[in-house]
Amino acid sequence: MGVDLDELARYFDGELPATRASYVARAVGRDEAARTTIAEWASVGDALRMWARAQPRLSAQMADPIMSQIEGPKRSTGSKLRQGPKSFAGAGPRTALATACAVAAGFFLVLDGSNPRVTQGPDRLKPVIAPGLEVVDRVDEHPASDRDGAALLALDSGGRQVAVFFVAADRGSTPVVWLLDDPPVGSERVQPL
C-alpha cells in the first residue's frame, strides 16, 4: 500500500477518509517530494483564494462552467480527475490552476483525453468563455490577425489534459498551452510510501 500522486491530491483536497488521511499525513511527513508537491499546489490555491475573495460573484459564476469543461461527460475513462468543489475556498490543485488560467485570460479551453485532437485549418481555436469575465481577446473573432500576437492553428494534446488561454502581453496577447496533468519525472516522482 503506497501513496500515489492521485491519492496525494485527494488528501490535499480533504477527500480521503479519516483513517487513510491520517496514514497519508504520516507518509507525507517522511517524504520531502510529497511535501514539495503539496506546497506547490497550496501556492496556486492561495493565489486563487485571494482572487476569489476579491471577486466572489465572478468566482462563483465561473466554477461550474470551468469544471464542466474539466469534468465533462465525454471525459476518458482513464482520467483521474474528480468532481471539483462548488466554491473556491477548498479548490483542489487542478481546479485552482485551471481557474487561475481563466482568471488570467478571460477565457480558456480545456482539452481532455476524450478530445485529443483539435485541428481547425486557418481559423484559430475557439475558446470557452467563462461567464462574467472581461474578455481580453476573442480569438475566434480575430482570425489570422497579425496585430494581436501569435495564432494557434492546431493542437493535438495526445490525450493529455491541457488548458489553452491567452495572457496579455506588451503587444496584443500571448497564447499559452499549459499541461495540466504532467507528472513528475524520474527522481521527482512521488514514490509509494
Place this chain on the structure above:
Amino acid sequence: MKLSVFLLLVVACAAGTRSAYSAERERSAENERRRESAPLFAEVTVLHATNAGKGIDPRIGEMPELSRAPFSAYDSYALLDRARLPFDGHSRHLLLPNGSQLNIDLRERLGKDQVRFAASVSRPKGKEVLPLLEVKAKVGQRFVVAGQSFKKGILVLVIRPVR
C-alpha cells in the same frame, strides 16, 4: 540670358534630386529584398518556475506575461537555456532540462517576417508529451508551452520567431 541660366540651374537641381531619389529607392528595395530572404530562427527560452523566493532572473528580459496569473503563482523564474533553431525546412530539436525534447519544424514562410510552424514535445523512448502544436507568428511574437514538472517547479518554454 539670366532667365536661361536660372532655368538651367532648376533643371540641374531637379535631375540631381531625382537621381538621389532613385538611388534611395533602389537602396530601400535592396534592403527589402534582403529582409525577405534573411533567415528566420525560432528563439526558444527555457525558464524554470518555482517558489524559491528569488524573483525573476534579469537575463530573461522584458516578459510581462510572467507577472500575470497564472504565471504569477510562481515567484521565481530562472533562465535555464536560450537557443536559436533555424527555420530552414529541417526538423530542429532542443533537449530540455527534464530530459524531454522540443521539436520545431517550419511548415511555411509567410512573407518576410511571418512563419507557420509546428512544435511538439516528446520524452525519451518516443513517448509524446505534446504531439502537435501549430502556430502562426510574426517576428517577435511569442507563444508559451508551460506545465512540465521539473525540480520542484515547472518548465516554461517561450518560443518566438526572430531574425
